[in-house]
Structure formats: C-alpha cells, structure tokens
Amino acid sequence: MNTFRAASPMEQFEIVRLVDLSLGSIDISLTNSALWMLICTGAIIIFFAAATRRAAIIPNRLQSTAEVLYEFVSDLVRDTIGAEGRRFFPYVFTLFLWILIANLFGLIPTLPGLPHAAHTFTTTSHLVVTLALAMLTITIVIVYGFWKNGLGFFKLFAPSGLPFYMYPLLVPIEVVSFLSRPLSLAIRLFANMFAGHIILKLFAGFVVSLIGAGGVFAAVGILPFLGATAVTALEFLVAFLQAYVFAILTCIYLNDAVHAADH
Amino acid sequence: MSLSAVIVAAAAAAEDAAEAGGLPQLDMSTWPSQLFWLAVTFGILYWLMAGRFLPAIGGAIEERRDRIADDLDQASDFKRQADEAEDAYNQSLADAKAKAQSIAADTRAEVDAEIAEMQVETDAKLQEKLDAAEARIAEMKEEATAKVDEAAADATRAIVERLIDEAPTDDAVARAMTNIAR
Numbered sequence: 001m002n003t004f005r006a007a008s009p010m011e012q013f014e015i016v017r018l019v020d021l022s023l024g025s026i027d028i029s030l031t032n033s034a035l036w037m038l039i040c041t042g043a044i045i046i047f048f049a050a051a052t053r054r055a056a057i058i059p060n061r062l063q064s065t066a067e068v069l070y071e072f073v074s075d076l077v078r079d080t081i082g083a084e085g086r087r088f089f090p091y092v093f094t095l096f097l098w099i100l101i102a103n104l105f106g107l108i109p110t111l112p113g114l115p116h117a118a119h120t121f122t123t124t125s126h127l128v129v130t131l132a133l134a135m136l137t138i139t140i141v142i143v144y145g146f147w148k149n150g151l152g153f154f155k156l157f158a159p160s161g162l163p164f165y166m167y168p169l170l171v172p173i174e175v176v177s178f179l180s181r182p183l184s185l186a187i188r189l190f191a192n193m194f195a196g197h198i199i200l201k202l203f204a205g206f207v208v209s210l211i212g213a214g215g216v217f218a219a220v221g222i223l224p225f226l227g228a229t230a231v232t233a234l235e236f237l238v239a240f241l242q243a244y245v246f247a248i249l250t251c252i253y254l255n256d257a258v259h260a261a262d263h
Numbered sequence: 264m265s266l267s268a269v270i271v272a273a274a275a276a277a278e279d280a281a282e283a284g285g286l287p288q289l290d291m292s293t294w295p296s297q298l299f300w301l302a303v304t305f306g307i308l309y310w311l312m313a314g315r316f317l318p319a320i321g322g323a324i325e326e327r328r329d330r331i332a333d334d335l336d337q338a339s340d341f342k343r344q345a346d347e348a349e350d351a352y353n354q355s356l357a358d359a360k361a362k363a364q365s366i367a368a369d370t371r372a373e374v375d376a377e378i379a380e381m382q383v384e385t386d387a388k389l390q391e392k393l394d395a396a397e398a399r400i401a402e403m404k405e406e407a408t409a410k411v412d413e414a415a416a417d418a419t420r421a422i423v424e425r426l427i428d429e430a431p432t433d434d435a436v437a438r439a440m441t442n443i444a445r
Contacts, residue, residue: 066316
C-alpha cells in the first residue's frame with residue numbers, strides 16, 4: 001500500500017473543535033474556523049498597526065499599501081452612496097478587508113502531515129458566516145433607512161413616475177427583490193468560496209490518486225496539476241472579486257437606505 | 264410511531280449523513296461558535312478601524328493633500344515674485360539704456376561744441392597770423408619798391424651826371440621817373 005491518499009473534498013470544510021468553551025448554554029468552542037478568524041483579523045490588525053505607527057507625509061511601503069486600500073474603498077463608498085456614505089465607510093472598509101483576507105488566507109496551502117485541526121480553513125466558505133454578514137448589512141440598511149426616511153423608506157418599493165396600474169405588479173416584485181438581497185449576498189460569497197475550494201481539492205486529489213497509481217498514470221498526473229495551478233490563480237481573482245462584490249453591493253443597498261425618499 | 268420518535272430518528276440519520284461526508288456547512292451545532300467568533304473578530308476589527316486606523320490613514324492623506332496645496336500656493340507665489348523681479352529688472356535695464364543713450368548724446372553734443380569752439384579759436388588765431396604775415400609782406404613790398412625807386416633815381420642821377428656833367432635836381436629826377444612810370 002502506498003501512503004498517498006486523497007482526502008474527501010468535503011474534509012476541508014469540517015469544523016474541528018480545538019478548545020471547548022461555552023457561554024451559558026451556548027457552545028462557543030474555539031474551533032479551526034474561530035482560529036482562522038482570529039488569524040485573519042490578527043494579521044489585518046498587525047498590518048494596520050504597523051502601517052499607521054508613524055503616519056508620515058511621505059509614506060513608507062506599508063503606509064502606501066494601507067492608503068491604496070483606504071482610497072480604493074473610500075472612492076467606492078463615495079461614488080456609490082455620495083457624501084453621506086462617509087459614515088458607512090468604516091463598516092464597508094472592515095467588511096471588505098475581513099472578507100478579502102478570509103478569502104485569501106483560505107488559499108494558503110496546508111503543509112502535508114499536519115493534523116486536521118491545523119489545516120488551512122476558509123471561514124467564508126461557511127454559509128452561516130456569509131449569511132450573518134449579509135444580515136448585518138441588511139439590518140443596517142433597514143434600521144438606517146427608517147431612521148433617516150421614516151415611513152418614506154417604503155417608497156423604495158414603489159418607484160415614482162410609473163402609471164398607477166403598474167404598482168400592483170411592481171411593488172411585490174420590489175419587496176421580493178429586497179427580501180432576497182441578504183440571501184443572494186450570502187450565497188454568492190459562500191458558493192464561490194465553497195465551489196472554488198472543492199474544484200481545487202478535486203484537481204489536487206486527481207494528482208495524488210494518479211501518482212499513487214504509479215507508472216503511466218503518474219506521468220498523466222501533470223495534467224490535473226496544471227489544472228490546479230490555473231484554478232489557484234483564478235481563485236486569487238475570485239477571492240478579491242467576491243470581497244469587492246460584497247462591498248459594492250453593500251454600498252448599493254446602503255445607498256437605497258440613504259436615498260429611499262428620493263425615489 | 265410517535266412524532267418525537269420520528270424527529271429523533273431523523274436527527275440521528277442527519278448526524279450519520281454529516282459524519283458520512285454530508286455538508287459540514289449544514290451542521291447547525293457549529294453555528295453558534297462560528298457566529299460568536301465572527302462577532303468577536305469583526306467587532307474588534309470594526310472598533311479598531313473606525314477608532315484608530317482609518318482616522319490615522321485619512322489624516323495622513325488629508326495632511327499630504329493640504330501640504331501639496333500649500334506648496335503649490337507657495338510655488339505660484341514665488342513665481343509671481345520672480346515675474347515681478349523680472350519686470351523690475353527689465354524696467355531698470357530699459358531705464359539704464361535710455362540714461363546711457365542720453366548721456367552719450369549729451370557728451371557728444373558737449374564734445375562737438377568744444378570742438379567747434381576750438382575750431383573757431385584756431386581759425387581766429389590763424390587768421391590773425393595770416394593778417395600779420397600779409398601786413399608784413401605788404402610793408403616789405405612797399406619798402407622794396409621805395410628802395411628800387413631810390414636806386415633808380417640814383418642811377419638816373421648818375422647817368423644824367425655822366426652825360427651832361429650836371430647833377431639834376433631831385434625834383435627833375437622825380438618828374439622824369441614819374442613820367443616814365445606813367
């Protein structure tokens with residue numbers, strides 16, 4: 001028997017309990033998911049702490065990078081929401097960075113031979129996490145929308161300037177589209193991470209299986225290896241793109257909350 | 264079979280499925296822990312971003328923007344000063360040129376006047392000398408003429424004395440010479 005064994009593509013998503021913790025009756029155990037949330041957040045905090053340690057007129061490399069991120073999200077918020085979007089900038093920035101780093105760190109290869117608990121884990125590949133972030137965005141949209149516009153927020157579902165007989169048709173569509181927003185937001189990110197990692201794992205699994213089969217099969221193993229390399233490159237793009245899409249959709253929904261009464 | 268027994272059986276089956284490689288994402292027992300740590304990490308990150316990091320970065324960017332604007336203002340100020348200095352320089356250069364030209368013209372006129380004066384003076388002196396020389400020449404001529412007359416009279420007297428052995432009177436000689444000269 002050879003030692004090569006391809007793990008199930010689902011294994012990478014399994015939650016492994018590291019330290020049992022509970023808050024009352026609620027289980028808040030430290031898991032591999034929690035560990036990677038802490039690693040990602042810790043990395044972001046260390047990076048920004050170093051980048052802003054000596055904020056200077058002439059920035060060093062770290063500060064320049066932080067400023068590029070700042071300007072990127074700042075422009076995004078201003079272009080989408082306008083001047084009033086300024087108050088949401090820290091939220092959108094935190095959201096974008098948290099998702100981006102979670103996506104990117106999930107692509108770090110796991111060193112062979114490590115116990116399962118130490119495997120790389122993509123926290124955004126779990127629906128409950130992306131759904132929680134999406135619900136947070138929608139909650140902010142609804143709370144701010146009513147606080148800012150009062151009942152005028154309902155105008156969001158009835159755009160003005162249409163013939164009256166269109167409203168019975170349009171209002172339900174708008175309501176359904178509004179209610180589906182958190183789901184589409186959550187599932188888009190989750191599904192992209194989930195599918196990407198499964199494809200990566202499948203390609204990698206083929207490589208392992210073919211090498212394990214030996215002989216001519218081992219030589220053919222180069223093909224899925226090239227495939228895995230290409231998919232890894234693609235996944236870097238997807239990791240950025242999905243963080244960006246989540247951030248820009250958050251901005252668009254917040255824009256609705258800010259300008260609902262103008263509709 | 265009671266309903267609760269069905270639920271228990273279904274839950275056990277679901278658990279089996281999860282252990283047999285069902286979707287880990289649908290294992291709801293892990294959700295509270297995931298949500299708790301998401302809230303903790305996201306909350307801490309938001310708190311630090313909003314309170315510390317973003318104001319620091321925004322402040323640095325703002326400060327740089329102000330500084331650049333200030334520097335540009337200062338540069339345009341300096342440029343204006345330089346333009347003014349250049350204008351002043353050109354003005355003074357033109358003034359100096361005009362002044363130099365007027366000085367040159369004055370000097371030339373002065374020199375011309377001096378030359379003319381000297382010329383007049385010299386001319387006068389020369390004229391004076393010329394007049395003196397002419398006067399002397401005229402005097403010498405007169406003198407010479409007188410001496411020639413005298414010599415002629417003497418010669419006449421001597422010739423006449425030789426011819427007639429009688430000395431003619433001066434009047435007679437003079438008359439004769441006047442007649443001849445006429």
